[in-house]
Amino acid sequence: MSLKRRVFVVGVGMTKFDKPGKALADAGVKYTDIQQACCSYVYGDTTCGQRVVYGLGMTGIPVYNVNNACSSGSTALMMARQFVEGGLSDCVLAVGFEKMEKGSLSAKYMDRTNPMDKHLESMIDTRGITDSPITAQMFGNAGLEHMAKYGTTADHFAKISYKNHKHSVNNPYAQFQRHYTLEEIKSSRMISDPLTKLQCSPTSDGAAAAVLVSEDFVKRHRLESKALRYWVRRW
Structure with a gap:
């Protein structure tokens, strides 16, 4: 097995629904340096990720849409890390955004089986429902x-x-x-x-982004002063 490459975060940004350009500005890199983009959200139509990054440029990079409930953002970040760590890319953008409806979370589609049906059945059998x-x-x-x-x-x-x-x-x-x-x-x-x-978490709107790069990218672009090692603790 080949050695895994070290991964660094060189730029971050958090905005109230804006283009993820702040992370690029913080990193000091251009959007054309981005080789792949991992975009996370739950409440939105398909290809929302493309809609977000195309505002920065249509460079033809792969754009991955991640919908994984409460862990959507962390999943997109982990995907970006794996692309860099595995040697597939040197510079990857991870971005998350959400525009939620008012009130508590609930099922969106009533004409099909809820994907949480098995989980709910088990919970109800064990603890009941209120x-x-x-x-x-x-x-x-x-x-x-x-x-x-x-x-x-x-x-x-x-x-x-x-x-x-x-x-x-x-x-x-x-x-x-x-x-x-x-x-x-x-x-x-x-x-x-x-x-x-x-x-309990309130319903919230917002967006955030991070630029993840390889160690070689850090050295080529002289980003040592702002690069933070992306550590993952394995229990």
């Missing part, structure tokens, strides 16, 4: 299972939200920028045990 949003029930029940298996407590989950809300105060791109105490998070309205309102 009037709470289905996604909150899925994650809440996953939390209950984790608690039963490993002794996790509700405080452990609440502290995750405490940390995230605390970080939001210093993040100009966060939808909400307010710090909550641990007690405020725990005492907010229960959505699906053990998750309270302040532990």
